Amino acid sequence: MGAQQAEESRQSHGDGEVNHSMAGSEQLYIGLDVGRTIRGALVRADGSILRQHRVVSEVSNARIFIDQLIDVIKALRADTEEVTAAGIGWAGLVNQREQRIEVNPNLVDVSSYDLHAELERATGFTVVIDNDANAAAYGEWRSGAARGFNDVFYVTLGTGIGSGLILGGQLQRGSRGFAGEFGHFKISDDGLECGCGGTGCLETMASGPNIVRRVREQLFSDPSFSLSKLARDMEGILTAERVERAAIEKDDLALSVLKETGRILGNAVASVINLLNVEVVVLGGGVMAAGDLILEPIREAAQRATLSPALECCRIVPAELGQDAGIIGAALLARDMRI
Numbered sequence: 001m002g003a004q005q006a007e008e009s010r011q012s013h014g015d016g017e018v019n020h021s022m023a024g025s026e027q028l029y030i031g032l033d034v035g036r037t038i039r040g041a042l043v044r045a046d047g048s049i050l051r052q053h054r055v056v057s058e059v060s061n062a063r064i065f066i067d068q069l070i071d072v073i074k075a076l077r078a079d080t081e082e083v084t085a086a087g088i089g090w091a092g093l094v095n096q097r098e099q100r101i102e103v104n105p106n107l108v109d110v111s112s113y114d115l116h117a118e119l120e121r122a123t124g125f126t127v128v129i130d131n132d133a134n135a136a137a138y139g140e141w142r143s144g145a146a147r148g149f150n151d152v153f154y155v156t157l158g159t160g161i162g163s164g165l166i167l168g169g170q171l172q173r174g175s176r177g178f179a180g181e182f183g184h185f186k187i188s189d190d191g192l193e194c195g196c197g198g199t200g201c202l203e204t205m206a207s208g209p210n211i212v213r214r215v216r217e218q219l220f221s222d223p224s225f226s227l228s229k230l231a232r233d234m235e236g237i238l239t240a241e242r243v244e245r246a247a248i249e250k251d252d253l254a255l256s257v258l259k260e261t262g263r264i265l266g267n268a269v270a271s272v273i274n275l276l277n278v279e280v281v282v283l284g285g286g287v288m289a290a291g292d293l294i295l296e297p298i299r300e301a302a303q304r305a306t307l308s309p310a311l312e313c314c315r316i317v318p319a320e321l322g323q324d325a326g327i328i329g330a331a332l333l334a335r336d337m338r339i
């Protein structure tokens with residue numbers, strides 16, 4: 001596990017009691033959410049979590065990073081014989097058909113390794129790798145806010161913006177697995193440069209770091225916000241979480257930026273509803289910690305920009321699984337594997 005700090009926690013999700021004992025011959029699955037942190041869980045077939053394990057990712061060395069993944073899977077497995085498969089939600093573009101990582105913007109480059117084959121060999125499990133937003137969408141669909149729906153658009157709003165799409169009861173990945181890059185919807189011709197190489201992407205306005213950027217810009221350009229609580233934070237580290245907290249405390253600047261963020265997101269969500277006629281839009285990720293302060297502006301903008309028949313049969317709701325959506329979804333992808 002390298003020199004990284006390891007942390008174990010145990011919890012149960014859903015309606016069941018916390019139960020640390022392994023029940024009989026119950027089938028269990030391992031789910032991993034791989035980004036700057038590797039979060040893993042041992043998950044029951046119903047989506048509830050038996051045990052969690054996490055380490056900080058080693059992003060400077062591919063070999064150590066892959067060994068970390070193997071170690072997390074083995075630590076979760078412990079002496080449990082019932083585990084048969086592991087699913088991995090990966091923060092990058094995944095060629096799902098070939099089980100290959102194609103683009104890996106924030107992690108170490110593992111392209112010289114056959115990650116999938118190596119994980120299967122080292123763990124003895126069947127392994128399925130998918131994009132992290134697809135895994136989270138799958139989790140919310142099978143075990144969270146989108147349970148029971150057939151046509152679902154899931155959005156995760158955090159450091160980046162990702163999405164997953166379920167149509168006709170099937171997770172949609174596109175021809176190679178790259179579908180759902182909602183953060184790279186182009187919303188303006190002369191916008192900021194984006195991490196993808198383009199300009200004017202949704203992510204350059206509405207991701208967590210860009211919410212912070214817009215707060216900073218407003219503080220510099222508009223003296224009327226000088227009394228904002230956030231002005232005092234300019235000396236230190238200003239985060240999206242801090243902006244959200246200030247909004248909850250009724251700070252005018254924070255409320256204004258979140259409202260504008262909601263308007264931008266709502267317009268983009270409306271385009272998806274108009275295009276795909278989904279039954280439910282599920283909004284998750286750290287930015288949604290602001291609750292109704294971001295959700296209501298999204299709903300209002302979406303209502304204005306969506307064709308009314310499509311809007312009447314579509315709900316826009318917050319996610320239910322929080323940070324666990326990715327690990328639960330990855331495990332359930334392993335459970336329902338269709339490669």
Ligand SMILES: [Zn+2]
Pocket residue numbers: 183184194195196197198199201203
């Ligand atoms: Zn982009």
